[in-house]
Structures are given as C-alpha cells and as structure tokens.
Amino acid sequence: MLRRAWLWLIGGWLCGSVGAQELEPYLRLRAAYHIKAPTPIAGLELAVGKRVLEVEGTVVGSITVDQHRSILMEVEPGRSVVITIGEGHSWLTRGQVRIRAVVQVERESELVTPTYRLLGATYASLMARWEAEQRAKQAAQASQPPTTRRYPRAHTLTSRGKRSSASPPLNPAADWDTFRANLHRYQPIYAHFIRCVNPRLSKELADQIAWAILRFSAYYGVDPRFIVAIVLVESGFNPNATSRKGAAGLGQLMPATARGLGIVDPYDPVQNLYGTVRLIRGHLEKYWARTGNPYSWEYVVLALAAYNAGSGAVRKYGGVPPYKETQNYVRKVIQVYKRLCGVRD
Secondary structure, X not given: OOOEEEXXXXXXXXXXXXXXXXXXXXXXXXXXXXXXXXXXHHHHHHOOEEEEEEEEEEEEEEEEEOXXXXXXXXXXXXXEEEEEEOHHHHHHHOOOEEEEEEEEEEEOOOOOOOEEEEEEEEEHHHHHXXXXXXXXHHHXXXXXXXXXXXOOOXXXXXXXXXXXXXXXXXXXXXXXXXXXXXXXXXXXXXXXXXXXXXXXXXXXXXXXXXXXXXXXXXXXXXXXXXXXXXXXXXXXXXXXXXXXXXXXXXXXXXXXXXXXXXXXXXXXXXXXXXXXXXHHHHHHHHHHHHHOOOOOOHHHHHHHHHHXXXXXXXXXXXXXXXXXXXXHHHHHHHHHHHHHOOOOO
C-alpha cells in the first residue's frame, strides 16, 4: 500500500545538513553540464529526451512515497514541478527556501509528462552573489565597449577547421559539438544583437530570447544565425507581434500550427522559438531529402517558401509560389542570413 504524506512547509528556514550551502560543488556540477543560466519553466515543460538543465524556484513542500522523496518547487507563481531527490538533499525538506537546482529532465515525447531528478542544489542567494561578482569582473576586464553596428557578427561555426561562410544552415560539416559546448560564449553576443534590432526589449528578455534561440538551434542542429534571420524578418524581435492573418509572436506562428506543435502560448518567447526552430528544421529536412544536396541553397529556398506560404503552396506550384510576398520573404531572409555570416553579395 502506497503511503503518501504531503508536508506543506511554512515558517523560516532551518539550517540544512553540512555542505548544503557549499557553492563550489554546485559550480563544478554546472560546469560539467555547460550550464550558464536557469531554464524558464516553459523550456522545462517543452524539453524532450534526456536533458540536464538548471532551474530556480522556491521549495514549498515535499512528498514521500514508499521511502522515495520528492520536493515541490514553485518556479513561477502558480506553476510548480515535482523533483525527485536523494538522501544527500534532505536539507531541502526542512522549510521554505529559494534555490538553484541542476535537474535531469526525462521525457519520451511531447505527449507525456516530463520527470525531474535532482542532481545538485544550492541557495539562490549564493548564486546571485556569485553571478554579481562575475559580472563585476567582466566589466572590469572589458577594454572595449560593445559594438553598435546593426548586423554584428553573431558567431562563427567551424567547418573542417576552417572559418565558415554562409553555407546552408544544415551543413553537415559544421562542428556542432564545439558549438554546443560554447553556447554560453555566444549568448551575450546574440542578446546584444537582438537589443540592437529591438531596443524596447529589456536586457532580461533579450537574454532569454538569445538563450532560447541557441539552445533550440543546438538541439535541432540548425545554424542559429538562420533562426535569427527568420525572426528578424518575421517580427523584428517583437514577442507581441500579430499579423493581419493572425500569425503570432517572434516566429509568426499561425494558431493551428502552434497548436499542432503543442504550444500553449505563442506569445511566450520560449514556446514560440521552440515551435519556430522545430518547424523550420522539419521543412529543411523535407526539402533537403527532396533535392539530395545539403550544400546547395535550393532546399533552403523551398523550406523558407514553405514556412511563409505553406507546404501545400510549394507542392501546388512545384517550387516557390508566385506570390510577391513569399518571393520577397525568401530573398530577404537569405540576404540577412548571409550578412550575419559576414558575407556581402
């Protein structure tokens, strides 16, 4: 018989076990998984497969089922996740506390609920202090102000040891392992560029958008500069953009498309970018398989046409539809993408 007991924890924090407050082990754990920032709850809920992510929230309760312990962490007001913990983390069950936690997320598909297992945790206040110290060090070491040109170079993917030009965004020769290991280096560059395009965005929101583009692009294996070009042309990095036809958010997803991708709120930047990257990856794969040449631009042109006008229109006309809007869209996205890669036609 299952024995379940919810312990709703109120009152002050009681000191945890020895070592619970230590920051260095937690920093080493983050470094081992190349973690640089917490993942919003939308990113947690949309993760598929086995992932290791960081989350910040307040422990508000615990549960014990047949000697297996879990904590209830409120990540956002009214939105919580249940995280399984081990014996070494029993200090989390002794009172309300705000923490940073590295968790392993497992989810077989978008149709099932993810499970969370705690790998390590520390006080959020300790992490906030450490991050403030790191920002101060970076500011002191900065010798030049950030560039303000409209199209700063986002980053360089390597291709067989050589700097790449504007090769198609699914270039199989790209060194994706190196790219994924260095996302934290690219994030501030992308965030700065995004704020150059849309100065109305807060730094926090620009950081979130940049991180989502990088993480989802890395997961689906699409050059993030290509995603940046699409979002720039679609919405100008305005998360609240709405077209006359009802397309919504950063990637201008149609309501039916968003629902089909499992997106609850297309105006949420993380959810929208998840859908945008996943959708464009699907189009790229489809037309790559049709053309049979990953190094040509033909499949990229068809993928963009399908993203703008729909796969049905591409199929009907046997290529880019004769719509002026679609033709201009394809030309503009490719032009922006090449500029982001440092190529001038």
